[in-house]
Amino acid sequence: MSELLPPCTNACPVHTDVRGYLAAIARRDYNEAFRLISANNPFPSVCAWVCPHPCEEACRRAVVDAPIAIKDLKRFAVEMAGPGHGVFPHVPRSGKKVAVAGAGPAGLTAAYNLTRLGHKVVVFDRLPSPGGHFLTSLPTYRLPREALSRDIEKILAAGVEFRPGVDVGRDITVERLKKENDAVIISTGLWANRGLNLPGFDHPAVLSALAFLKAANAGEETGIGGRVVVIGGGDVAMDAARTAVRLGAPEVLVVCLESLEQMPAHVWEIEEARAEGVTILPGYGPVEVLTANNSITGLTVQKVNSVFDREGKFNPIYDPVSFKTVLADTVILCIGQMPDNSFLAGNFLATARGGLAVDKRFLTTSADGIFACGELTFGSGPAIEAIASGYRAALAVEHYFNGEKIALDEQEAQIIGPLPEEIAAKIPRSERKKAPLLPPEERGRSFLPYELGLEEKAALSEADRCLKCGLGASVNNEKCAACLNCQRACPYKVPVVDGHASMPVESCQACGICAAVCPAQAIEIGVLDEEAILLKLDSLCLKGKVAVFTCRAACVDSPDLAELGETPDLKQTCIIEMPSAGMLRLEWLLKAFENGAAGVAVVVCGKDQCRCYGGFELLEGVIARAGELLSAAGIRPEQLYHRRLAGGESPVSLLREFAGQLP
Secondary structure, X not given: OOOEEOHHHHHOOOOOOHHHHHXXXXXXXXXXXXXXXXXXXXXXXHHHHHOOOHHHHHOHHHHOOOOOOHHHHHHXXXXXXXXXXXXXXXXXXXXXXXXXXXXXXXHXXXXXXXXXXXXXXXXXXXXXOOOOHHHXXXXXXXXXXXXXXXXXXXXXXXXXEEEOOOXXXXXXXXXXXXXXXXXXXXXXXXXXXXXXXXXXXXXXXXXXXXXXXXXXXXXOOOOOOXXXXXXXXXXXXXXXXXXXXXXXXXXXXXXXXOOOOOOOOOHHHHHHHHHOOOEEEEOEEEEEEEEEOOEEEEEEEEEEEEEEOOOOOEEEEEEEEEEEEEXXXXXXXXXXXXXXXXXXXXXXXXXXXXXXXXXXOOOEOOOXXXXXXXXXXXXXXXXXXXXXXXXXXXXXXXXXXXXXXXXXXXXXXXXXXXXXXXXXXXXXXXXXXXXXXXXXXXXXXXXXXXEOOOOHHHHHHHHXXXXXXXXXXXXXXXXXXOOOHHHHHOOOOOOEEOOOEEOOOOOOOOOOHHHHHOOOOOEEEOOOOHXXXXXXXXXXXXXXXXXXXXXXXXXXXXXXXXOHHHOHHHOOEEEEEEOOHHHOOHHHHHHHHHOOEOEEEEEEOOOOOOOOOOHHHHHHHHHHHHXXXXXXXXXXXXXXXXXXXXXXXXXXXXXXHHHHOOO
């Protein structure tokens, strides 16, 4: 059986360990978060800005209140990671050589992964710089070029060689590349625009979206007039419309066949475009570009009754008598892209439907050792899918070098199931922390990025909202005595006891309460590194110090708590941070005193901050029992302190007061 994945990871085309990097953010280990983000993705900075975050749509937290703001947290982690982090060391060379045609996201991903496997990889592209559509087509307000440069620099630093200004098919043939290399990957993307064979669409003021965006990104003259009409309903159409706004067009209208609900553009792209002043006319298709004195004056459009037939196929039906005329000086066509098949020169490779014939399971072409990936193979889509395709292409080449041919989609992932309604109803609600945006009127005046990013406190709080799906309790059956303690203690009523305890993964909330009450120590919590806590208690010299046990939410609410050891008059403080309050163990408190602590303080989050419920009640019981045992050992009650923080309380002040009372 394949690994059981949380839905967020399964929804990510490159299977990013979302759960892992959110946990790393929550404990402020930003370098580890970056490592996990970039493990299968050489474009972490780019995806932190432009990924459509399918992981959020799959987030199990959505049935509680709202999905985790995963994309915003990714950007936070990427920007917080130290400079130079994520550069991989060079590996021994294998002696194999690979040529990649196309320096877009798929081609560069394939090249990067093959380089890390020890192969010599050269990437050819007709453009003077690598990046493909990232560089030429994505507006800078969506993708700052500094973010792209960071990722490109790391890819090249890994050993990928880039040869600019080489048009494969014109300057060098695919056949020659294969003769000079052990394998070839074709990833030339979709660079030709679809046109319309309708009256007036051959006018020079009818622009293609890609050419328009490329000119705008390069700071060149675009030639748009005051009234711009964009034809198309996808994200590229939204990019073109919003770019026209930033270039000063006072009127920008988007015309699309689909209804507002059917538009293929992402909802937030549509909402943000409309907020910036873009008008959308859904449910209409173009008929004719109107001209006078060699200038465009308008566009005739026809009402669409339906876009898809009963089988869901694209088959627009128009209302024969319903037409409109909209005013226009410029028309921008955004109805799809096609491959530029110039690389097929010489008929070396088989074609299908006018393009390259590719087996999508193996990414192979008709020629031995020649592979294809990216939009050329799978059609247009989000960047993360192109990156996933490049990752798969690198695997396909590696299998080829090993004399294997393995389908890359044979194993179906096992996914953690939906959150049961009765469990969702018990999980404390918390507000989603989302990155703020510049006001629409301000962002529409420049190409500066308008997503401002999360502040650290908000990011830590948002990361702690993660339900840690799959990192809950697991039972060692050999130790379990079926004593029912876990079943009685669990506030979510998760454990099932029949011969031994079991914890349904869909239900467990990783609060740790069951493990805390298990007398046989038969339960482990995936999110808790108990060994690290014990090692910290054993390795630190606690003599004369104050040991402070705290939960992650308390550290988020009071950031100075996490940095307590840096407070001048509290330097004799040892912080032991737990994922949640219910995880506190009696033996940890006793061990702290055993190792010479002058006092032990337990400071946890307030009632409204806790990610689990029931933990504080258990904690009070643990402290009461510890107090009894310590009193019997001659340790005074005032040496053990516990406090649940109220709003606005300073933990530093409380701990100063506690430390001042110690002998």
